[in-house]
Amino acid sequence: MATETALAESSQALFCALADYVGVVNLTNKNNPFHESNYTDSNKKPNYIEFKKSWNLRYPQKTINSVLADRRANVQEGSSNISAKELESFLLNKSDWFLSSMLIAKKLITDIQKISSSFTKIKSPNWSDIFYVRGDAEIMGGIGKLFDIANSRPIKGSIAFGDINKWNPADIYLASNFARADIAKKLNEAKKTPESFTFLHLNKFIGRLIEHGDLLPLSLKKQQKSVTIVKVNFNRNKELDELSENKYFGTRPWKPYTKQSPQTRDLQIYFNRQKQDHIKIRHDASTAGLKAEFMISNSEARGGSIGSAGIFASIIKILDSSFAAKFSSTYESSNNQFRNKVKTLGNSPSSKIKKDQYNDDRGEMSAIYVTNNIIPILMRWLNGDKRRANKFIQLLFQYITSRTQQSGKFVIAK
Numbered sequence: 001m002a003t004e005t006a007l008a009e010s011s012q013a014l015f016c017a018l019a020d021y022v023g024v025v026n027l028t029n030k031n032n033p034f035h036e037s038n039y040t041d042s043n044k045k046p047n048y049i050e051f052k053k054s055w056n057l058r059y060p061q062k063t064i065n066s067v068l069a070d071r072r073a074n075v076q077e078g079s080s081n082i083s084a085k086e087l088e089s090f091l092l093n094k095s096d097w098f099l100s101s102m103l104i105a106k107k108l109i110t111d112i113q114k115i116s117s118s119f120t121k122i123k124s125p126n127w128s129d130i131f132y133v134r135g136d137a138e139i140m141g142g143i144g145k146l147f148d149i150a151n152s153r154p155i156k157g158s159i160a161f162g163d164i165n166k167w168n169p170a171d172i173y174l175a176s177n178f179a180r181a182d183i184a185k186k187l188n189e190a191k192k193t194p195e196s197f198t199f200l201h202l203n204k205f206i207g208r209l210i211e212h213g214d215l216l217p218l219s220l221k222k223q224q225k226s227v228t229i230v231k232v233n234f235n236r237n238k239e240l241d242e243l244s245e246n247k248y249f250g251t252r253p254w255k256p257y258t259k260q261s262p263q264t265r266d267l268q269i270y271f272n273r274q275k276q277d278h279i280k281i282r283h284d285a286s287t288a289g290l291k292a293e294f295m296i297s298n299s300e301a302r303g304g305s306i307g308s309a310g311i312f313a314s315i316i317k318i319l320d321s322s323f324a325a326k327f328s329s330t331y332e333s334s335n336n337q338f339r340n341k342v343k344t345l346g347n348s349p350s351s352k353i354k355k356d357q358y359n360d361d362r363g364e365m366s367a368i369y370v371t372n373n374i375i376p377i378l379m380r381w382l383n384g385d386k387r388r389a390n391k392f393i394q395l396l397f398q399y400i401t402s403r404t405q406q407s408g409k410f411v412i413a414k
Contacts, residue, residue: 023125118213
């Protein structure tokens with residue numbers, strides 16, 4: 001059975017294919033399933049059943065199920081295709097994702113020429129040579145293999161990406177048949193001489209396909225109202241100017257956790273003067289891992305995250321190798337102590353320790369044995385040199401949000 005993430009992303013691929021078929025000229029037609037009156041009326045709850053009825057009545061020659069059957073929306077998880085029945089069940093039960101998918105698809109097809117004029121071909125009714133894919137082997141799988149080759153040889157002075165999402169966080173891709181063949185060709189070339197294939201080559205390759213309207217990496221953020229399309233890593237100088245505005249503006253007040261006086265188990269680092277958006281550093285008691293998350297104010301989703309103490313320390317190391325070593329050793333010893341302590345609770349809740357109490361006990365151990373040790377030294381390091389702290393925040397922000405020098409171009413729909 002597919003995960004909710006896979007179904008949400010597949011839903012978006014499906015609705016992008018549907019909006020492409022309708023065409024921009026028809027999207028605002030009152031008789032069209034995508035028209036605003038179908039989902040902005042306060043008396044009407046967004047309803048996939050009504051959308052499907054409207055669609056099949058207007059486009060009987062191209063039913064929603066046939067769009068999936070034709071693989072125009074090619075949606076998979078692992079090696080299995082996500083079935084129309086499973087996706088429909090998801091859309092019926094998750095009206096928020098149904099609405100978000102519809103809004104994003106409509107906005108993307110309407111404004112896609114702003115990404116590249118070569119995408120104008122998609123705006124006409126009926127399909128052009130573009131497919132909408134999620135989890136497929138040829139497009140996403142091929143790009144993933146190219147990423148692995150490039151990531152095995154990071155540029156000196158940088159760090160290897162912990163996963164592909166820090167290079168390019170695309171959830172779905174728009175891709176032509178030309179892109180499909182070109183990716184396969186490039187992968188064969190890269191396999192023959194992997195030592196000479198870097199992110200410089202990969203990013204240039206992906207950028208050319210985007211420019212020619214053959215490929216579009218799309219990162220999704222659930223939206224219930226107006227949608228914004230944002231290009232990322234398209235103009236490095238402009239982005240560096242924007243990144244330079246992110247600076248260290250201190251942390252939320254923090255005190256060590258005690259059983260007598262429980263405190264928050266995370267550290268919030270402010271990177272703008274308004275102290276709303278922040279980077280949250282926390283120890284995950286469920287996985288025994290360190291997480292750094294970009295938290296956006298007034299948003300339903302995070303702006304990105306990293307889940308590795310090793311990556312976190314590697315970013316520190318660029319600025320201060322001595323403290324990076326100290327942070328790593330402190331974290332490892334603290335986390336080992338935590339792992340040993342939680343063994344007394346067992347691997348899961350039981351008849352003796354109910355689920356809520358089990359989770360509370362793990363959280364308390366996480367705070368006492370890990371958080372209380374790593375947050376004080378991190379705060380002292382940040383407060384010890386404002387210029388260094390500013391640079392660290394910028395580097396961390398770039399990595400978390402996939403905006404490093406080695407990251408690829410992508411578009412966010414939010």
